[in-house]
Amino acid sequence: MSLQILPNRFKIVGLFTFFIFCGIPSIISFFMGFTQPFESNENSPFLHELLNPTIMKYANIFTILGMLVYMLSKEKVEDDYITKLRLESYQLATILCLAITFILHLINSEMMFNLSYPLYIFITIYLITFYFKKRQIH
DSSP states (O other): OOOOOBOTTHHHHHHHHHHHHHHHHHHHHHHHHHHTTOTTOTHHHHHHHHTOHHHHHHHHHHHHHHHHHHHHBOOSSOOHHHHHHHHHHHHHHHHHHHHHHHHHHHHOTTOOOOTHHHHHHHHHHHHHHHHHHHHTTO
């Protein structure tokens, strides 16, 4: 698999991007739960403005982009065995993501998915399987 076009140092960039754009909306939503019962709170309009759908959409895009940058970055030692592990992880993640989506549709046929959910599932499954396959080497 010759798709790893990014050097190893981009792993840090990808993780930083992921945690910033995933963490900030999560923290704001968490605190929104505390301020929601108290509509007279001064911070409430600020939080409502921060959580508008356009900003949340871009936060989702940058979260996925951060995970993708991390996924496409090279390892410190990139050899044929790591390439094989990447391919196996892609295959397993694809099969599991499709199976999860299929099962969720069987459970509730009227369920509508946001496009970011299957992407989160796919990239997360890939990263977890690649991590555990790589750890089996040592």
